[in-house]
Amino acid sequence: MRVLEVLLELFNARHTALEKTVSHKTRQERANFLRRFFRDLGRKAGFPSLPDPRNLGQKHVQAMVQVWQREQLAPATIQTYLSFLRGLASWMGKPGFIRKPEHYGLVPSEFQRHENAQRDKSWAAHGVDVDAALAQVESFDARIAASMRLMDALALRRKESVTFRPFQDVVPFAFTGLSEGSGRADVYVRIKGKGGRVRWLPVQTQEQRDAVAKARALAGSRDAHMGDPAHSLKSNLRRLDYAMRKFGFTGGGRGVTMHGLRHGRLQAIYEEIAGEPAPVCGGGSADPAQDRAARLVVSRTAGHARLRAAAAYLGGPGPRRTGQHPAGFEPGDGTSAKTG
Incomplete structure (x- = not known):
């Protein structure tokens, strides 16, 4: 030993x-x-x-x-x-x-694990109204509701939403260090994910701006995160889990989990870029080039280093016509992408 x-x-x-x-x-x-x-x-x-x-x-x-x-x-x-x-x-x-x-x-x-999503885990697919659900949770704990809102608006993981600092982690594009010309918004949020990997997410929609504003209204100081400052990270995560059980957001309750908020946002990103729903949501016939472009954005937004990781949220890509490959695709190489 x-x-x-x-x-x-x-x-x-x-x-x-x-x-x-x-x-x-x-x-x-x-x-x-x-x-x-x-x-x-x-x-x-x-x-x-x-x-x-x-x-x-x-x-x-x-x-x-x-x-x-x-x-x-x-x-x-x-x-x-x-x-x-x-x-x-x-x-x-x-x-x-x-x-x-x-x-x-x-x-x-x-x-062997199935990397492709086999069913739609989003809250919408299970008939759960996110806004109504958040209103319920807010009456119990406003900080937890704000964390859930961040999961829904920015596709954050559970821990990422609790450790998010709504003042320090929100910066103008010029401060991100991303290459010129790659900006998709004036403001970005900095997310430190698994393995300490940092990714920058654009704040593009009113829903995202509202989520950040809600978080800022609850933060006690400019360096505060979304967890209760009186408790440890472990305690804050346990309380979040308790709230999910209390309001029935479990597989055995309403049939959804907090991770389903992340799924729903990533599926929405795919649909906006590919022009149709993700395969797991009933789509699957998007143009191959658009499908790949959408999956790349989804993978990077989710904080994954591999393009194929997007299939865990979207389902596998639809069948391609014989001999046709998406733009920029080279047979034998094309599934990896570095996280921004």
């Missing part, structure tokens, strides 16, 4: 495959899993002594996969665990040590 702690200290901040760091949440989850994995080799898999991580063998991995299957963990969860072990192996110079999930008896159809 001492060797494991040294490895975590040296390498846990690193991404498994890319030259970048990972979020504190990922570091914590990975560290917790690896510590538990070695303890469970003795407690659950029956090994009389724990191996030095450098001496980890296939028998150890196979035994733990069998433990996880007996515990009826979801195949996708086991896939994540194998990914964490793959990272550990790479830290020790053994990049090919952890095999593909099939090697350990997992069925591909069970553990």
